[in-house]
Amino acid sequence: MEEFRVDTIGEARVIRFAGEITMDNAQELKNRGRQVVEGQGRAVVMDLSKVTFIDSSGIGFLIVLKSRCDEAGKRFALLSPSVQVRKTLRLVQLDAIFPVAANEGDMARILSL
Template identity: 40%
Template sequence: MAELRYESFGIWSKLVFSGKITYEITQKMKGEVEAQLLEMGEGTILVCDLSQVTFLDSSGIGCLVFLNNKMHQKGGSCCLYHPSDVVLKTLDLVQLTTFFDVVVNECDLITRTSG
């Protein structure tokens, strides 16, 4: 079962995704995610923790593209933190690995979010 958890840390916020991210799940999460984005201020950083994602379909990819674009529109940034092998393979298959800012370890994450 997919799950979404939100945590705020000042200038950056984290969305923790887990399980299978499919069309049905993204439709359920859409309102919750959009509400979180509205609460975030200008110039903030969104970290999408994808380490626990076991499946990602095209609507899941679309959700990540949406988040990335929204954050850039707000003058902020979005990074994919520690994406699982499944996520990396899926993004590579559709040639989007360079579209996203991918952070694979905690040290890099701290550097990017320390403001």
């Protein structure tokens, strides 16, 4: 799998992923994302700054991740989507549903942590 790691910033768990999010890895990401949501922290953030492409399965992963956060009473945000990912989110109108932080300082403000 491409680069995947989880960092803690304050009370947020930040999932950092580099590469493409497609049907080839979306299920594995859902499984890893579930573990992050079930762990410590009041918020989960998906860092998309190094994601070069996202397909419909990747969009599904983001929706599932947000839903799991909602069910767990945790806040959710996207961090620094790449230009390509931002275009895709805008195309499917998810930029209106997901809080999007431009940087880590903006992330803390959006999540009210």
